[in-house]
Amino acid sequence: MAQNEGKSKRQEFNCCAVMEEAAMRSRERRAKRKQKPMPWIVLKLAVGITIGIVAYTFYVYIGRLCVPMIRKNEGALGGRGTGIAFLVVFCVLGLMMLWAYEKVVMTSPGLARDFVKQAPEPVVNSFVPAWWDSQRDLTGMPYQYTGQGEQPPESTATDLPNGPQTANGHHANGDLQAGMTDAIPAVAQARVAKPNAPVPQENGSARKVPQNTRRVPESPVLRPENRYCWKEGFVKPLRAHHCAACGTCVLRYDHHCPWIGQCVGARNYKFFVIFLEWALLFCSWTFSTLVADQAKSGHVDPEKIVIIVLSAFFVLFTVSLLLSQARLIMLNTTTVESLRGQSVRDREKRVLARMHPWYALGAKRRTRQQWDQEWGRIDYEGNLWWLGSHRANWESVMGTHVWQWFLPIGRSPDDGLSYTPNPRHDPEGRWRPRREWPAELQ
Numbered sequence: 001m002a003q004n005e006g007k008s009k010r011q012e013f014n015c016c017a018v019m020e021e022a023a024m025r026s027r028e029r030r031a032k033r034k035q036k037p038m039p040w041i042v043l044k045l046a047v048g049i050t051i052g053i054v055a056y057t058f059y060v061y062i063g064r065l066c067v068p069m070i071r072k073n074e075g076a077l078g079g080r081g082t083g084i085a086f087l088v089v090f091c092v093l094g095l096m097m098l099w100a101y102e103k104v105v106m107t108s109p110g111l112a113r114d115f116v117k118q119a120p121e122p123v124v125n126s127f128v129p130a131w132w133d134s135q136r137d138l139t140g141m142p143y144q145y146t147g148q149g150e151q152p153p154e155s156t157a158t159d160l161p162n163g164p165q166t167a168n169g170h171h172a173n174g175d176l177q178a179g180m181t182d183a184i185p186a187v188a189q190a191r192v193a194k195p196n197a198p199v200p201q202e203n204g205s206a207r208k209v210p211q212n213t214r215r216v217p218e219s220p221v222l223r224p225e226n227r228y229c230w231k232e233g234f235v236k237p238l239r240a241h242h243c244a245a246c247g248t249c250v251l252r253y254d255h256h257c258p259w260i261g262q263c264v265g266a267r268n269y270k271f272f273v274i275f276l277e278w279a280l281l282f283c284s285w286t287f288s289t290l291v292a293d294q295a296k297s298g299h300v301d302p303e304k305i306v307i308i309v310l311s312a313f314f315v316l317f318t319v320s321l322l323l324s325q326a327r328l329i330m331l332n333t334t335t336v337e338s339l340r341g342q343s344v345r346d347r348e349k350r351v352l353a354r355m356h357p358w359y360a361l362g363a364k365r366r367t368r369q370q371w372d373q374e375w376g377r378i379d380y381e382g383n384l385w386w387l388g389s390h391r392a393n394w395e396s397v398m399g400t401h402v403w404q405w406f407l408p409i410g411r412s413p414d415d416g417l418s419y420t421p422n423p424r425h426d427p428e429g430r431w432r433p434r435r436e437w438p439a440e441l442q
Contacts, residue, residue, distance in 0.1 A: 109265025
């Protein structure tokens with residue numbers, strides 16, 4: 001009986017080993033697929049689907065709504081004048097949307113490889129800071145610096161943005177995973193020093209960090225070693241990131257949009273926003289007029305119902321996307337860059353929860369005000385690319401004239417290469433407290 005039990009355990013062990021090996025191979029295959037850019041046909045598939053949906057919408061709206069009114073058919077929503085007016089408005093909105101769509105699809109976002117040359121791997125300076133992990137660092141401790149030859153923990157060794165060195169001596173580059181907006185990697189887990197421990201500086205001195213203060217990332221994001229793309233072998237321009245879906249570095253990378261078949265970056269960002277504006281108007285007009293027609297006629301037309309559902313979906317989708325993109329532009333940040341500020345805010349919530357009970361809302365508000373007084377606001381003074389006002393930020397992307405905000409003509413004012421860092425940060429991109437700002441900004 002004991003022999004049978006031993007045989008059963010060996011079989012169970014072998015079965016578990018086989019399953020674990022199969023799972024490991026599956027993970028390796030997925031990792032290899034992620035390292036390769038998507039095939040061209042996959043990238044452009046959604047473009048064909050989008051054009052098909054728009055063409056079907058034109059067929060249904062004109063053929064089943066406008067034409068019956070123009071012919072004065074019984075049960076139509078209105079007369080000939082109404083039908084002509086609906087047709088003109090629909091065609092104007094539709095053609096403007098298609099014009100903007102063609103512009104954003106055909107305009108390259110700006111590829112870094114077209115503007116920078118291959119370069120050897122930069123020499124890593126001493127004291128390269130490890131990225132802090134908002135899930136771990138809850139105690140308000142300063143961040144520990146790791147030396148050039150020192151190895152990071154296992155959890156920080158792969159796919160982390162501008163993070164510490166990996167096992168082969170390279171910095172883990174989170175840009176390699178940037179392909180879809182919802183697939184951006186988390187920040188690295190980092191080691192922390194003791195409270196009030198001195199933080200090493202470039203000149204060899206030590207800066208003692210007070211305990212009751214806002215903790216901000218100490219990563220020098222502007223250093224060449226933190227901007228080096230190990231995939232393409234060059235130092236990326238400021239604000240450029242590597243897109244895993246396209247397999248290349250994109251200037252002022254915001255996100256990869258499957259609906260346009262490429263990334264949204266510096267040189268097509270303006271046209272992407274203009275497309276969203278006209279798409280929202282087009283879908284809203286289509287939805288409202290078809291709903292009015294169905295409500296009056298009392299007869300359910302399946303094809304009109306399909307367009308109503310599609311237009312309602314795209315109204316919700318485009319309005320949420322347009323509002324989020326407008327907010328990012330007015331803050332002069334991108335979807336990827338905004339994660340840094342979000343990490344600071346998330347961490348502050350946990351620190352405040354430890355400092356004050358849940359009901360002490362006033363105390364939490366006063367603590368935040370104290371931190372803002374000491375450092376400035378996270379999305380404004382703490383933003384590495386803040387230009388000083390919402391208007392300046394907006395015009396840097398959309399242009400200085402109002403007509404440039406709605407017409408998809410010309411070029412974007414943002415070339416993806418010329419950026420001036422916020423003077424409230426040091427030359428390597430670290431946020432400084434207010435007492436260290438230039439005198440005119442304090």
